[in-house]
Each structure stands twice: as structure tokens, then as C-alpha cells.
Amino acid sequence: MTTWLTIALVGATTMIIKAAGPVALGRRELPARYTSVVELMGPALLSALVVTAVFAAPEGGVTLDERAVGLAVAVGAVLLRAPLLVVVVVAAAGTALARLWAGAA
Secondary structure (H helix, E strand, C coil), X not given: CHHHHHHXXXXXXXXXXXXXXXXXXXXXXXXXXXXXXXXXXXXHHHHHHHHHHHHECCCCCECCCHHHHHHHHHHHHHHCCCCHHHHHHHHHHHHHHHHHHHHHC
């Protein structure tokens, strides 16, 4: 029961925090400088999460393993302007092949 209570509290708190911005601003517009910063926060946060997930070692520090191959393949697919679904599938396939190759070696 404690777990579900915690989940409910975290969910309610998240909704309150998300509602606070529109309620506080009302119908006012943010200045252009702040809007450009807010627009860049999402991609920056997502990039930081991806890099942390790929290169963080379980015991701390930095590691270079098959996940880096998947990320490199995904970057290549993005540079070739592939659709998002293709990028995800190609990255997963690249990671899987690297793991298969590392397991066979």
C-alpha cells in the first residue's frame, strides 16, 4: 500500500508542478529570450539521459560497450535523415549485432 500511495503522491505533485506555469502566467507570453531557452531544455535533457545511459558504468565511471555501437548507428541514421522508427530499429539491430559479435568472440 505504501508503494501505491507514493506513486499517487508523486503523480499528484507532478500535475501540480506542470499546472503551476500556465496558472502563474495566465494569458501572458514569455519573452522571446526565455522561450528560446525553454525550447532547448527538452533536447538537452534527452541528450544528457541518452549519454548517461550509454556510457555510464554500473560501478561508476565510464564504459564503452555495445550500447555505444547502437548510438553510433543511430547518429548515422539521423545524419542520413532516416525516419524516427527506422533510426530506432537500426540502432537496436546495431546493438544486437554488436552483442552477438562480442558474445561469439
